[in-house]
Amino acid sequence: xxxxxxxxxxxxxxxxxxxxxxxRRIAHSMVRRAADAPFLSSVExxxxxxxxxxxxxxxxVALGFDGYPALRKHLREVAPAGAExxxxxxxxxxxxxxxxxxxxxxxxxxxxxxxDPAPVERAGRLLAASGxxxxxxxxxxxxxxxxxxxxxxxxxxxxxxxxxxxxxLHDRIDAARSAGxxxxxxxxxxxxxxxxxxxxxxxxxxxxxxxxxADSAFAPVAAHSDLLIPAAVGTGLAFDTACxxxxxxxxxxxxxxxxxxxxxxxLEEFDARAAARGLxxx
Numbered sequence: 040x041x042x043x044x045x046x047x048x049x050x051x052x053x054x055x056x057x058x059x060x061x062x063r064r065i066a067h068s069m070v071r072r073a074a075d076a077p078f079l080s081s082v083e084x085x086x087x088x089x090x091x092x093x094x095x096x097x098x099x100v101a102l103g104f105d106g107y108p109a110l111r112k113h114l115r116e117v118a119p120a121g122a123e124x125x126x127x128x129x130x131x132x133x134x135x136x137x138x139x140x141x142x143x144x145x146x147x148x149x150x151x152x153x154x155d156p157a158p159v160e161r162a163g164r165l166l167a168a169s170g171x172x173x174x175x176x177x178x179x180x181x182x183x184x185x186x187x188x189x190x191x192x193x194x195x196x197x198x199x200x201x202x203x204x205x206x207x208l209h210d211r212i213d214a215a216r217s218a219g220x221x222x223x224x225x226x227x228x229x230x231x232x233x234x235x236x237x238x239x240x241x242x243x244x245x246x247x248x249x250x251x252x253a254d255s256a257f258a259p260v261a262a263h264s265d266l267l268i269p270a271a272v273g274t275g276l277a278f279d280t281a282c283x284x285x286x287x288x289x290x291x292x293x294x295x296x297x298x299x300x301x302x303x304x305x306l307e308e309f310d311a312r313a314a315a316r317g318l319x320x321x
Contacts (some may be wrong), residue, residue: 045073163294
């Protein structure tokens with residue numbers, strides 16, 4: 040266990056636990072601050088998660104510990120030798136550098152997650168087999184959905200991006216399902232729109248398999264996802280940054296291409312048409 044990343048260790052600690060929404064919020068906060076988690080007091084963790092200090096104590100007990108001190112002691116014992124709180128190590132960097140360094144850490148955690156390629160490979164097969172393929176992303180996640188859809192349309196014969204909510208959202212899911220869709224890919228980033236959660240619940244009720252990219256396995260969309268692959272967002276700036284979710288989207292595109300036998304031919308056909316039209320300036 041000590042050879043994995045702090046976030047991966049925490050994820051394994053929480054796996055299989057029946058946590059309340061408040062406890063999932065605490066778990067989510069710990070994963071997002073995985074390197075610092077073994078050194079946070081119960082009061083600091085409560086403030087970080089926006090919950091009460093007794094809630095943190097109950098959370099530790101729910102995980103099987105006598106209390107929060109026992110949980111923190113366990114986290115320190117399984118941390119790699121020489122690990123220490125990252126709180127003071129960033130003082131020599133300005134806020135912009137700290138934001139970049141936090142994103143680098145998010146990407147490192149994603150790299151470690153991808154050491155087991157099975158979930159991404161499974162997702163790629165599902166996406167490739169769905170025709171049409173629905174891609175959902177609302178509000179903060181809309182750019183992720185549009186970016187995935189733009190590239191996916193070059194190799195997949197029918198990609199339908201759902202990047203706006205409203206009363207038509209369920210209608211578009213129905214239409215895709217009637218046309219043969221079997222999978223909905225969702226990008227879900229904080230703050231999570233209620234419409235996105237409702238749309239996933241509706242999609243599953245219609246028989247669609249839901250593959251989700253979210254910033255945490257404890258995101259509200261997890262309960263309505265058949266396969267969720269986490270990629271953390273950065274929170275150091277006024278608005279969250281999403282380098283890891285974007286990169287994970289490109290990885291899923293690669294895995295989908297592996298499941299589409301004519302992907303390369305489609306790309307070559309597009310390049311030929313683009314050249315004939317003078318579409319790009321070299």
